[in-house]
Amino acid sequence: MKKTSIFILTLLFIGGLWSAFLPNVQTHVERVNAKDLLNLVNYSERYLSVDDIARSLMQQDQFLLLIDVRKPEQYKEFTLPGAINIPIDSLFLQKNLQLLSGADVYTIVFFSNGSSLADKAWLIATAAGYNNLYVLKGGLNAWFNELLQPKRPADWATKEEFDKYNFRLAAARYFTGASGTDDATSSKPVVKVQVPVKKKQVGGGCE
């Protein structure tokens, strides 16, 4: 072998030897320890608001995947349009795990009545290595109380608050099928077309 070859291979070998004597590190989020778990619990970017979800549904974003983590009876009674039911105790069935691993394609959102059951599902799934999952903040309660029955903001409220209110009025009409003749004369709420929340992702490799 030539000198240069031996030089490079020696370099490589030293690099390997050096690596081997270093303590092990976690270079990817797969298994979580207690400290990581705390970080996860405090990770607030997992939340999507009812407005985000409503907007995606109204735009018929087909990459939105809503997962109802409540019991099948509750799911049958009422659920969000297009949602599928994965009760939290069957999260780890093979077919459900396959769904969760589609998070690079779909925006996967857990929801329950409030936020806590969905939060649990999120935490378990994330700790098991399934990333890029979301939780509907406030759950179905927020859906009914905030989105479908919006409260008119005070007159001195900011423009954003009024936009939000108008959007919610439109959403309420969209989802409940109410005719909305009551204020047909007043300013029509404009549904702002916005790109639904897209996760910032590292692409990479050839995927």
Add this chain to the structure above:
Amino acid sequence: MKDLKNKYLNPYIAGFFIGLALIAAYYFSGEGLGSSGAYKRFVIASFDAVSHTYALKSHYSGSVVSNGNPLSSWLVFEILGVVAGAIISAAIFGRLEWKIGKSPKISNKTRLIAAFIGGIFWGVGTQLGRGCTSGLVMSGMAVNSLSGYIGLIAIFGGGYLFAYFFRKLWI
């Protein structure tokens, strides 16, 4: 220049610098090196050009198209660089010429048909396996990913497995 034509860089030096390129890719952009991903982007861009609605609806291309212009991607720019780099190097070594590379024992026609069929297998294989020798195996091995090693065993192990049946193409 003629004497350089059949001279190649020491493989360990070439490997070392490709390793540095790979480290740079991770360091600057958090990405691995890849090629089949760029192929995929070109195909999706063609879908998008013909019918945006179809490109959005197809499960194959939807997630890419909904994230913006498919060609505005790291891998596409990297591949443009690869093309430029290859041309520069070939010019230095005097290897820029129209030529069919093959074993002397087979005809040009056989070689081209084989190259075409081989390409088709790669096309399907890379999309199913999530990457090629660079994106799946090399970039995967760089971060000790299990999928990289599965790819390594499948591609190179498979190569040795099938080599016997296609030996007439090469030796």
Add this chain to the structure above:
Amino acid sequence: MGPLYPLGIINENVNLLTAFFIGVLFGGMLEAAGFTNTRKLAGVFYGYDMTVLKVFFTAALTAAAGLFLMHHYGLIDLTKVFYPHTYWLPTLIGGLLMALGFIIGGFCPGTSFCAASTGKIDGIVFVVGVFIGIYFYAFTYEPLFEKLRNSTAMGQVNVADWLGISQGLFILIMIVIAIASFIFGDWVQKKVNQNKSPEDLEDLGL
């Protein structure tokens, strides 16, 4: 502290420009190593030219050791970079298809770009083949491939964790295996080529 782009230290345009220059280095080295010559690529499977083995392993393991050391000394945060998800069955089947493609077509996608752009007609034909293959896959994705591609998901699995050893030790073991395989490869190459005429091996530049 890297990775620079995901951490927002450089903007998108700089990121794409960097991609180009990294590509130049990658493509230049592939060409300089002889990977536009299909015979050199196929040689690894028949023992008459082991260049692929050397370049490939050296590159992957240089990066593995380099990134591991950089992570340890705080130069890069590997939790923020691309980390492939493992789906063992589609990767295995896809890998076997790629193996067939390799042994029949004599290129892989990266080297085919280099070959095609430097005037190798077989490289150009190969590139066309890859596009046809991807179109076939894309149009039949939903009925034929979607289910298989998303099956057997294992999440982001680290091979060293999976084997139950430390990452550094795993890298060392792989480097030792690689160096042993280089020495063995040289020995095989000498054996295979000992009865061949110099003209036969001329374009391999051994």
